[in-house]
Amino acid sequence: MPTSHEPSFHPLRQPAPQAEEGQTLTAHRTGKTACRQRRFASHLKTLPLLLCLALSGHSALAEEGDDLAVVPFEQLVKREVVSGSKLVRQISDSPSAVAIVTAEDIRAYGYRTIADVINSMRGLYTTSDRRYQYMGGRGFGAPGDYTGRIMVLIDGYVTQDSLFNQAYIDESGLLDLALVERVEYVPGTGSVTYGNNAMLGIINIVTRKGSDFNGLQISGEAGSHDTYRQRATFGKRFDNGADLLLSASALDSQGQNLYFPAYDTPATNHGWANGIDDERNKRFFGKFSLDGFSVEAGYVDRSKTVPTKPTEFAIFNTPFSTSDESAYLNASYETDIGLHLYSSSRFYYGTYDYENRRVVDDPNPYARRQHQAKWWGVDQKFVGKWFANHAILFGLEHRGDHSQNMRWTYYSPAQAVARDVQQSYSRNTTSLYMADEFRFHERWRLNVGARYDKASDLEGNWSPRVALIYQPNFKTTLKASYSEAFRMPNADDRSNYRTGATPEYVAAKELVLQHDLNRRMRITGSLYEYRRSKQQVDLTGLGDFAAVGSSRTKGGELEFEARWDNGIRAKTSGAWQHSHDTSGQDSINSPNLLGKFQLTSPLPGDSIRAGLEAQYLGSRLTTERRRLGGVVLANLTFSSERKWHGLSASFSIRNLFDRNYDVVSPFDWAPGTGIDALRMDGRTYWFQLNVDL
Numbered sequence: 143m144p145t146s147h148e149p150s151f152h153p154l155r156q157p158a159p160q161a162e163e164g165q166t167l168t169a170h171r172t173g174k175t176a177c178r179q180r181r182f183a184s185h186l187k188t189l190p191l192l193l194c195l196a197l198s199g200h201s202a203l204a205e206e207g208d209d210l211a212v213v214p215f216e217q218l219v220k221r222e223v224v225s226g227s228k229l230v231r232q233i234s235d236s237p238s239a240v241a242i243v244t245a246e247d248i249r250a251y252g253y254r255t256i257a258d259v260i261n262s263m264r265g266l267y268t269t270s271d272r273r274y275q276y277m278g279g280r281g282f283g284a285p286g287d288y289t290g291r292i293m294v295l296i297d298g299y300v301t302q303d304s305l306f307n308q309a310y311i312d313e314s315g316l317l318d319l320a321l322v323e324r325v326e327y328v329p330g331t332g333s334v335t336y337g338n339n340a341m342l343g344i345i346n347i348v349t350r351k352g353s354d355f356n357g358l359q360i361s362g363e364a365g366s367h368d369t370y371r372q373r374a375t376f377g378k379r380f381d382n383g384a385d386l387l388l389s390a391s392a393l394d395s396q397g398q399n400l401y402f403p404a405y406d407t408p409a410t411n412h413g414w415a416n417g418i419d420d421e422r423n424k425r426f427f428g429k430f431s432l433d434g435f436s437v438e439a440g441y442v443d444r445s446k447t448v449p450t451k452p453t454e455f456a457i458f459n460t461p462f463s464t465s466d467e468s469a470y471l472n473a474s475y476e477t478d479i480g481l482h483l484y485s486s487s488r489f490y491y492g493t494y495d496y497e498n499r500r501v502v503d504d505p506n507p508y509a510r511r512q513h514q515a516k517w518w519g520v521d522q523k524f525v526g527k528w529f530a531n532h533a534i535l536f537g538l539e540h541r542g543d544h545s546q547n548m549r550w551t552y553y554s555p556a557q558a559v560a561r562d563v564q565q566s567y568s569r570n571t572t573s574l575y576m577a578d579e580f581r582f583h584e585r586w587r588l589n590v591g592a593r594y595d596k597a598s599d600l601e602g603n604w605s606p607r608v609a610l611i612y613q614p615n616f617k618t619t620l621k622a623s624y625s626e627a628f629r630m631p632n633a634d635d636r637s638n639y640r641t642g643a644t645p646e647y648v649a650a651k652e653l654v655l656q657h658d659l660n661r662r663m664r665i666t667g668s669l670y671e672y673r674r675s676k677q678q679v680d681l682t683g684l685g686d687f688a689a690v691g692s693s694r695t696k697g698g699e700l701e702f703e704a705r706w707d708n709g710i711r712a713k714t715s716g717a718w719q720h721s722h723d724t725s726g727q728d729s730i731n732s733p734n735l736l737g738k739f740q741l742t743s744p745l746p747g748d749s750i751r752a753g754l755e756a757q758y759l760g761s762r763l764t765t766e767r768r769r770l771g772g773v774v775l776a777n778l779t780f781s782s783e784r785k786w787h788g789l790s791a792s793f794s795i796r797n798l799f800d801r802n803y804d805v806v807s808p809f810d811w812a813p814g815t816g817i818d819a820l821r822m823d824g825r826t827y828w829f830q831l832n833v834d835l
Contacts, residue, residue: 281695286808
């Protein structure tokens with residue numbers, strides 16, 4: 143199936159062009175300058191001095207909000223783990239094996255993007271094609287597959303765009319990690335509450351409050367490949383209870399020159415892509431809350447030059463620039479209506495703009511893509527506690543994807559418009575949902591729910607769920623669940639498959655065990671099986687797709703986590719998965735084994751904390767069914783435990799032992815050349831200095 147933002151059709155096969163004037167291609171810079179190299183080298187010389195200065199302080203820790211990392215496990219499971227809404231936690235502790243990464247973990251292990259956080263979670267991994275990073279786990283992870291099957295939310299707002307359902311988890315994402323309080327991963331289907339795209343799980347990002355900063359914080363960062371970031375964040379809680387958070391940041395990276403053996407010929411610069419790996423972004427975020435009312439907004443504008451040959455018709459070592467611009471507004475109001483009825487009302491609005499410019503192998507060699515999408519929605523939830531031992535959630539959501547515009551423009555060598563292709567789509571979706579948690583015994587709970595979604599261009603779909611939860615004592619919880627979910631075809635699917643674009647379905651079974659060895663140690667285990675159906679299959683190998691495919695995944699996960707009074711924290715997990723694709727063969731880019739180990743501890747003197755992380759990524763099949771070997775990667779971070787005159791710092795080394803390793807790529811148009819795999823970065827460094835004013 144098509145798996146990229148690029149069209150699945152050759153530009154020569156397009157309809158007759160429509161005239162367009164005034165279109166030109168902008169010039170693109172092609173290399174690093176010696177000035178920037180010297181500037182980066184000078185910065186590196188000062189890093190040890192700044193690091194020692196910031197890490198050596200002995201003043202008291204700054205006041206923080208309620209940090210889940212220091213909450214005992216028996217209280218942690220009572221917290222909200224499904225969404226940012228306090229109402230949801232009143233329905234269930236979640237019938238899945240929830241994983242949480244806190245702000246404390248983010249600092250200790252030096253995570254820079256949501257992708258880094260995801261890589262640390264049991265059973266999950268990411269893959270990069272040097273354009274975006276993509277999630278994988280529990281049998282999914284086809285390289286370059288943009289379609290959303292794990293839903294990513296920010297404080298309950300669905301972040302995926304409505305064109306590709308892409309989850310932006312790298313530098314194209316909406317948030318700086320400094321603004322994140324915690325990241326929650328709930329595996330299994332989440333469609334009862336969230337509907338479309340929550341097929342295989344939910345990742346919810348909970349943002350921090352203004353009171354967590356209590357003033358102005360300035361941050362500067364520098365890293366390998368001439369990379370810099372600046373951030374300014376202001377936060378405050380006022381006497382009337384109002385809480386305000388404002389933040390702005392900018393990233394600039396020159397990237398690196400990269401060698402690709404598949405293109406090692408004199409005509410293609412002997413395989414070297416020079417000066418076309420740069421990246422930059424700017425982000426803005428604001429959040430205000432008072433007396434049950436909350437409003438937040440985010441914006442990101444990210445541009446990236448792609449050093450690979452990311453499409454079949456692109457020309458290697460020529461500029462291929464992409465731009466992703468996303469923005470959202472999310473406003474909610476929660477209140478106790480009375481008579482044991484609680485209400486949560488929410489309005490949201492989102493936009494996404496995508497553009498790329500590239501040189502293609504065509505008589506009209508210059509090409510440009512411009513895609514835009516806009517959507518809005520309202521969601522009204524109620525929680526009623528009218529009956530003993532029952533907590534009933536019910537609600538209504540309406541979403542309007544009123545603008546989904548896709549455009550391809552091709553230019554002659556003289557940069558005159560030669561062909562212009564446009565497509566537009568829209569969709570309105572109305573949803574009803576209800577869930578009930580019935581505690582029919584002091585040790586037993588039954589969680590049942592269903593959601594009905596009716597889109598303007600599709601038949602209605604039901605998403606049912608049932609879970610049985612058994613707690614023989616306060617230390618042990620057993621959960622068994624069955625659920626069904628679906629994913630509507632997005633605008634890209636409708637463009638590629640036309641009338642054959644239909645929903646994809648999944649049926650999931652899961653058994654979970656959670657056991658607290660004591661108040662500071664926990665074991666979590668799960669067994670699961672997913673059966674997916676109505677997947678798109680190329681029947682002839684010539685692009686004749688039909689929604690007749692089915693696949694199956696089964697697996698298990700085990701995790702141990704602990705913390706001690708001396709400040710040491712540890713977590714280790716292993717995951718086994720076996721996935722068959724629609725042809726009955728082992729799935730591409732689906733490692734059978736995944737392993738994670740994390741250990742963080744204060745160093746002597748209690749001023750510096752060290753965080754060591756190791757990740758094992760098992761062997762994987764490429765698109766040519768070539769097997770890549772497993773790899774162990776290690777990362778090391780030193781961060782300040784205490785602030786010194788408002789200064790704090792961290793220093794990270796990624797890929798500590800400089801391992802050479804490849805990941806599976808989505809490129810499959812030149813069999814036998816090795817482009818089905820991409821070499822990833824070796825050892826890199828990152829330094830961050832924060833100043834509280």
